[in-house]
Amino acid sequence: IRKHIDFLKLENLEPKPDWCNLPSFYWMPKLHKNPYSYRFIAAPHKCTTKPRSKFLSLALRLILKHFREYCLGIYRNTGVNAFWIVENSLEVLDSLRSIPTRKAQLASFDFSTLYTAISHNLLKDKITNLI
Numbered sequence: 001i002r003k004h005i006d007f008l009k010l011e012n013l014e015p016k017p018d019w020c021n022l023p024s025f026y027w028m029p030k031l032h033k034n035p036y037s038y039r040f041i042a043a044p045h046k047c048t049t050k051p052r053s054k055f056l057s058l059a060l061r062l063i064l065k066h067f068r069e070y071c072l073g074i075y076r077n078t079g080v081n082a083f084w085i086v087e088n089s090l091e092v093l094d095s096l097r098s099i100p101t102r103k104a105q106l107a108s109f110d111f112s113t114l115y116t117a118i119s120h121n122l123l124k125d126k127i128t129n130l131i
Helices: 002-010 050-078 089-097 120-130
Strands: 024-030 037-043
Touching (some): 050 120
Antiparallel strands (some): 024 037
16 A cells, blocks of 8 residues: 555555545445356545546546537537437436337347456556547
């Protein structure tokens, strides 16, 4: 932790004194799967990575806002909705309610390996270029 705090000081992102913990790791069972499965969770409460996480979250929210506006322009010009990101399940329900039931087809997909297959070095490079 000390090494990470020293690195953060160089980046002007020194954590608060009580934020010097390691993240907690645990797993949640997926009881709806057959056979049962699990999801690992990293809980960074009061962790040294908090300043970086807050910065990255802010940057990604700005990118998301820009992309949403861009897609809204596409929708206005073409009638095609190119924005498929939702904030919560209520947005999904509202969208489903607006579809005439005779034409609706609903499908659900589980992307259990989508993010785990991305190379960390490639991910860091792409996010760095994006920000």
